[in-house]
Amino acid sequence: MxxxxxxxxxxxxxxxxxxxxxxxxxxxxxxxxxxxxxxxxxxxxxxxxxxxxxxxxxxxxxxxxxxxxxxxxxxxxxxxxxxxxxxxxxxxxxxxxxxxxxxQKAVPGKAGSPKLMAQGKQIFEEGVPAKGIPACTQCHGRNGEGASVFPRIAGQHAEYLVRQLNEFNTKLRPHGTVMKDNVVKKMTADEMKAVAAYLQAK
Ligand code: HEC
Ligand code: HEC
CATH class of the missing domain: 1.10.760.10 (Cytochrome c-like domain)
Structure with a gap:
């Protein structure tokens, strides 16, 4: 051998x-x-x-x-x-x-205008019930900290958040069916901007 x-x-x-x-x-x-x-x-x-x-x-x-x-x-x-x-x-x-x-420790970004932030806070915590948009807290956590496959959205750059919200409305980001079907379809550009401004500073 x-x-x-x-x-x-x-x-x-x-x-x-x-x-x-x-x-x-x-x-x-x-x-x-x-x-x-x-x-x-x-x-x-x-x-x-x-x-x-x-x-x-x-x-x-x-x-x-x-x-x-x-x-x-x-x-x-x-x-x-x-x-x-x-x-x-x-x-x-x-x-x-x-x-x-x-x-690594998450570090929040700059605050936006108080009016925009207040509108964003409301969307984050309550959604837009009249349009059936759920509260973001339902999946992203009470403070937007995320868990498991739900991303942290707190502290993220507002510009990036808005870009991704729009992206879910296309075929380019095929995953995240819940975001596609239940969240972004009914959101206006202004609502996206507000919630993103609030989250950036959170
Ligand atoms: C029913 C659960 C659910 C709700 C409610 C929800 N999300 Fe999400 N979200 C998800 C999941 C799951 C993903 C990850 C999708 C993927 O894997 O691509 C996600 C991804 C995202 C992303 C992409 C983050 C990144 O880092 O690229 C953003 C931005 C986002 N959500 C914002 C929101 C906002 C704002 C709200 C409230 C208006 C909201 N979501 C409500 C489940 C939810
Ligand atoms: C040359 C620049 C560059 C380098 C180097 C790079 N990335 Fe990225 N990364 C990006 C950009 C730009 C995006 C945003 C893509 C988009 O807009 O969807 C991204 C997105 C991501 C995301 C998605 C974040 C989210 O919230 O959904 C993860 C995770 C990531 N990168 C991890 C990494 C890791 C880990 C490495 C190193 C192995 C790395 N990246 C190297 C530019 C880079």
């Missing part, structure tokens, strides 16, 4: 010990540097072109990264920015990244 080459045992040794998670951890740490170039230090981006990732529930981030990787979220911005990079991430790295961002 031929003897297995030494490299075989070396690989077994790597797989059999904790050095694999360590290697995975290094991958995650390297990736974070790349992500933060756009998404900001600790996932708190300065520009509304890039969503904040800090404090986002891990499961939501994980799901979105997989949706970019399978090219399911397909407007021009994720196509240009997220398709390429997500293709390089394996499931374990995605999980590690999602856990890292979930642990």
């Amino acid at each position: 031929r003897k297995a080459p030494a490299i075989f045992f070396a690989i077994l040794a790597i797989l059999g010990t904790s050095s694999l998670p360590a290697a995975e951890q290094t991958l995650v740490e390297r990736a974070i540097h790349v992500c933060n170039a756009c998404h900001g230090e600790g996932g708190v981006s300065a520009s509304p072109a890039y969503p904040k990732l800090a404090g986002q529930p891990a499961l939501y981030t994980q799901e979105q990264l997989k949706k970019f990787r399978s090219q399911g979220r397909s407007d021009s911005s994720p196509q240009g920015y997220m398709w390429g990079i997500s293709a390089l991430l394996d499931d374990a790295t995605i999980t590690g990244l999602a856990e890292y961002y979930a642990e």
Whole structure:
């Protein structure tokens, strides 16, 4: 019987010990540097072109990264920015990244005009009952902090929030059926602007 080459045992040794998670951890740490170039230090981006990732529930981030990787979220911005990079991430790295961002502290943005914020607060907490628009708190949490697959919307850039609300009205963001069918269809541009202004500062 031929003897297995030494490299075989070396690989077994790597797989059999904790050095694999360590290697995975290094991958995650390297990736974070790349992500933060756009998404900001600790996932708190300065520009509304890039969503904040800090404090986002891990499961939501994980799901979105997989949706970019399978090219399911397909407007021009994720196509240009997220398709390429997500293709390089394996499931374990995605999980590690999602856990890292979930642990970062969310930082709210600037407040808008008091009138707009008051209108936004009402939509966030009560919805628009006359039009059957549900309160955002029902799914996104009492403080917009999100949970599981429901994203944190508190503290997010208003411009990004409005962009996504409009996006649910197209085929470019095919997931989030509840947002499509129950929320955005009946919302006016002014209502979107108000709720986004309120959430940015929350
Ligand atoms: C070159 C800039 C750039 C880099 C680098 C980048 N992103 Fe993004 N990312 C974007 C843009 C732009 C969007 C918003 C896409 C949209 O408008 O739908 C986005 C969206 C996201 C979203 C969706 C957020 C949400 O609230 O739905 C996640 C999650 C994300 N990126 C994670 C990452 C991770 C993790 C990395 C590193 C592996 C990374 N990004 C690297 C530009 C970038
Ligand atoms: C019935 C549950 C439900 C309600 C009510 C709801 N949402 Fe959502 N929302 C979701 C889910 C689920 C997603 C994630 C969809 C996905 O995976 O793409 C989402 C995604 C979003 C996003 C995209 C966030 C991001 O980071 O890209 C925004 C913005 C948003 N919701 C705003 C609102 C606002 C504003 C309201 C209230 C007017 C609201 N939602 C009410 C379930 C809900």
